[in-house]
Amino acid sequence: xxxxxxxSSAERKARIADMRRAEAARERRARALTIxxxxxxxxxxxxxxYFLVSQADDDDESGKSGDAAAVxxxxxxxxxxxxxxxxxxxxxxxEGKVKYPVTPPVGGNHNQVWMNCNGDVYQxxxxxxxxxxxxEHGSVWVTYxxxxxxxxxxxxxxxVKKTPYSLMSPxxxxxxPLLLTAWGHQRAVTGADDAKVNSFFSTFVQGKxxxxxxAACTNGKGQ
Numbered sequence: 001x002x003x004x005x006x007x008s009s010a011e012r013k014a015r016i017a018d019m020r021r022a023e024a025a026r027e028r029r030a031r032a033l034t035i036x037x038x039x040x041x042x043x044x045x046x047x048x049x050y051f052l053v054s055q056a057d058d059d060d061e062s063g064k065s066g067d068a069a070a071v072x073x074x075x076x077x078x079x080x081x082x083x084x085x086x087x088x089x090x091x092x093x094x095e096g097k098v099k100y101p102v103t104p105p106v107g108g109n110h111n112q113v114w115m116n117c118n119g120d121v122y123q124x125x126x127x128x129x130x131x132x133x134x135x136e137h138g139s140v141w142v143t144y145x146x147x148x149x150x151x152x153x154x155x156x157x158x159x160v161k162k163t164p165y166s167l168m169s170p171x172x173x174x175x176x177p178l179l180l181t182a183w184g185h186q187r188a189v190t191g192a193d194d195a196k197v198n199s200f201f202s203t204f205v206q207g208k209x210x211x212x213x214x215a216a217c218t219n220g221k222g223q
Contacts, residue, residue, distance in 0.1 A: 074106075079196075082106075086184040086209055091136060098129050104143050104171045105132050107183045114220040117141075119161045122169035122223045130221045134167060135183040137217055138210030140201055142168040147177040155192035165205045165217050183209050 089107035114133035182204035
């Protein structure tokens with residue numbers, strides 16, 4: 001009788017031991033599965049993050065000229081002023097060069113630093129990307145090529161110097177001798193005494209077209 005009890009007790013202990021070993025094995029498998037799944041998730045997140053970053057980089061690259069089609073489209077008023085839909089002009093800050101289809105540009109993606117436009121007159125060409133930022137702040141940009149008359153340039157220079165939110169610089173590749181540009185607006189003028197010069201300045205210096213009215217025109221980029 002005593003021997004039977006000992007045998008039953010030993011079998012019970014053996015079963016308990018087997019159950020514990022089985023439970024331990026299940027726990028080990030569960031931990032291994034958890035570790036494997038975690039590794040897979042981390043890897044997937046890494047791959048996904050890579051593609052998101054790559055896509056963001058692609059978007060940024062396309063942003064450099066992404067609104068080119070919008071910049072290329074414009075209408076013309078009866079008296080010859082070119083007008084763009086300002087809502088379609090990109091306003092993203094980008095690094096490097098931007099391919100503007102209009103010379104000089106009238107808006108679009110641009111550098112994060114504006115060109116000083118507190119009546120600044122530049123003797124050399126300035127970066128389009130910085131000048132466009134100045135337009136965003138509500139400035140009028142006077143540009144000219146080699147065909148412009150010195151007398152007109154002298155008068156326009158004097159006007160710019162006394163007008164906050166304006167700047168002037170040469171743009172050799174522009175087709176017309178004299179151009180006035182604001183955000184989404186551009187006009188060729190016949191000379192400094194053209195009545196449209198004063199009209200353009202009074203309308204567009206900090207005018208309704210300004211995306212960022214009151215933004216600074218100083219402490220930006222100088223030549």
